[in-house]
Amino acid sequence: GDSVTQMEGPVTLSEEAFLTINCTYTATGYPSLFWYVQYPGEGLQLLLKATKADDKGSNKGFEATYRKETTSFHLEKGSVQVSDSAVYFCALHLYGGSQGNLIFGKGTKLSVKP
Amino acid sequence: SAVISQKPSRDICQRGTSLTIQCQVDSQVTMMFWYRQQPGQSLTLIATANQGSEATYESGFVIDKFPISRPNLTFSTLTVSNMSPEDSSIYLCSGRTSGRANSYEQYFGPGTRLTVT
Numbered sequence: 035g036d037s038v039t040q041m042e043g044p045v046t047l048s049e050e051a052f053l054t055i056n057c058t059y060t061a062t063g064y065p066s067l068f069w070y071v072q073y074p075g076e077g078l079q080l081l082l083k084a085t086k087a088d089d090k091g092s093n094k095g096f097e098a099t100y101r102k103e104t105t106s107f108h109l110e111k112g113s114v115q116v117s118d119s120a121v122y123f124c125a126l127h128l129y130g131g132s133q134g135n136l137i138f139g140k141g142t143k144l145s146v147k148p
Numbered sequence: 149s150a151v152i153s154q155k156p157s158r159d160i161c162q163r164g165t166s167l168t169i170q171c172q173v174d175s176q177v178t179m180m181f182w183y184r185q186q187p188g189q190s191l192t193l194i195a196t197a198n199q200g201s202e203a204t205y206e207s208g209f210v211i212d213k214f215p216i217s218r219p220n221l222t223f224s225t226l227t228v229s230n231m232s233p234e235d236s237s238i239y240l241c242s243g244r245t246s247g248r249a250n251s252y253e254q255y256f257g258p259g260t261r262l263t264v265t
Contacts, residue, residue, distance in 0.1 A: 070256075077152075077240055078191070078256040123190065127254075136254055138190045 036061045040124050040139035047114055047146050055109040055142045057098075057124035065126040067091075067100055067107040068136070072121045081109075081122070114146045150175050150243050152257035160263045161231055168227045169260045171241030176221045177255075179244040182214070185259070186237045194239075197224040231264045238262070 041056040059065065066085045070078040082091030087102035096111045107124060124139040151174040161167050171180070180197040195203040195216055203216035218224040228235055241257040 068254075077154075077258040080253055080255065083253070136191075136193075140190045 036065070036126065036128060036137050038124050038126055038137055038139035040122075040142050042140070042142070043121075044143040044145055047144070049116055049146055049148050050113045051146075053109070053111040053114045053118075053144070055122055055124075055144070057107045057109065057139060059105050059107065059124075059126050061105075061126060061128055063128045065128045067098070068125045068127070069096070069098055069107070069109050070123040070125060070138075072123065072141070074120070078123065114144070116146045116148050119144055119146045149253070150177055150245055150255045152241055152243055152255055154239075154241050154257040154260050156260055157258065158261040158263075160265060163232050163264055165231055166227055166229045167231065167262060168225050169239055169241070171224045171226070171257055173222045173243045175245075177243035177245055180218060180224045181242040181244070181254075182216060182224070182226045183240040183242060183256075184237045185240060191240065194226070197226075228262065231262075233264045236262055236264045 037060045039058050068083045069081040071081045072078050081096055082093040082098055084091040084100035087100055090099045098107050098109045100107055121141045121143045123141045125136045127136050153172045155170050159167055182194040183191040184194055185191050193206050194209045194214055195205040197203050197216050197218040199218045213229055215227045238259040238261050240259045242254055244254045
């Protein structure tokens with residue numbers, strides 16, 4: 035079935051370090067891909083998205099490129115800040131599939147130390 | 149975009165009681181959903197809230213336990229009935245905006261943190 039696999043955390047980095055959180059997916063069709071972020075004590079916020087192969091989503095210094103050949107959507111940021119500490123979820127949705135279902139990865143907790 | 153609010157933001161309830169969570173969206177969304185996030189886990193879809201008709205439940209969730217209403221396009225409620233400690237979770241409301249094929253966005257409320265004692 036359709037699924038999302040994220041690198042397991044927690045990930046601990048120093049401020050200004052480079053961040054990569056790996057995400058790969060399995061899907062029977064052509065999904066849209068998303069990264070959501072959940073700050074402590076809050077709900078999920080849409081961070082970025084990509085709807086077709088080679089699209090690059092970007093927001094707040096974060097980027098992810100939809101790679102169909104490797105079925106990946108890795109999240110990157112060149113220089114993390116303490117305020118980026120949160121849990122990051124990769125997700126997919128297949129248009130025309132189950133009407134409700136965003137399929138989420140298990141989440142990766144990021145802690146950034148000053 | 150859509151801004152989604154929920155109330156209560158948190159509650160502590162006794163087992164055997166029920167809690168109704170309200171969700172309000174600031175603009176019309178085509179679809180509304182309820183998710184559960186158990187401690188340290190990812191999100192699990194409970195059901196799709198359908199306007200004016202019965203919700204569509206995912207496997208493992210039933211209407212008697214999680215009755216849902218959606219009287220209009222911007223409001224929905226989820227009730228957690230006859231609660232047990234296993235129901236302790238964060239419950240999140242979500243709304244999806246319409247768009248071209250494959251071009252939509254889904255937004256989440258801040259969640260309701262439920263503890264059942």
